[in-house]
Amino acid sequence: MTGVWRCMLAVVVLMCVCLWGSTEAVGGARSRPRPQRRPRKKPKVDPIEQTPPTPNINIQQMTGTWYLLNTASKCSYLINHGTKVEPTVMNLAFSAGSDQTLSVSTKTRHNHQCWEILQVYNLTPTPGRLTLKGSRPELNTEIVIGDTDYSSYAIMFYQKQGKITMKLYGRSVDDLSEPMLTKFEQLAEKQGLGLAYLFPFPTYSHCGDVDQDHKINCVPTC
Secondary structure, X not given: OHHHHHHHHHHHHHXXXXXXXXXXXXXXXXXXXXXXXXXXXXXXXXXXXXXXXXXXXXXXXXXXXXXXXXXEOOOHHHHHHHHHOOOOEEEEEEOXXXXXXXXXXXXXXXXXXXXXXXXXXXXXXXXXXXXXXXXXXXXXXXXXXXXXOOOOEEEEEEEEOOEEEEEEXXXXXXXXXXXXXXXXXXXXXXXXXOHHHEEEXXXXXXXXXXXXXHEEEOOOOO
8 A cells, every 4th residue: 555655646746846847037036836738638548449450350260169378467366366277268159140249158167166158249340349248338348359360379359447458369279389479478568468467378177068057147248
């Protein structure tokens, strides 16, 4: 808490320095302080808006199984428990009777028990951009397929309430090549997610079939 207050105090001090110029006139006389014009605030731009999707994305080729290999995030849970992450696998498929939504199945393990989370990604007018709807619009998760070759890797950006998480997926657990990881690290660095915020995921012991008692249905939302 002390560190937080120190940062806030520093910001206040810097604002005061910027808002008020020198009060000394020529010859040492003092003049009335003149408030300077505040600079116009730049319009706020979400990080996801500055993340272009893969050109000419083919969503059909994105369907199928993807293994989570690495995550870049400032999520407090990962920062505190990043060494205890569990193997995670995602499956994408077009929803039955719709070409505008993707059914998403994510399997992972918690307390030695396999779980499956069911979700729906909604396609948007921008190819390569998807939306995972929350209980309210401000809780939506905006998703961008940032880079992929469809056959070996995919880098995806997830934004919720202005915060970005990046995920590196592979078609198999053996697909993590050095160039692929370097590309992921470089893109993460541009988002302010350096090596300290990278969390590799296990590439073994992924969950298979999950019984109904351990499925979490987040369709349409959780």
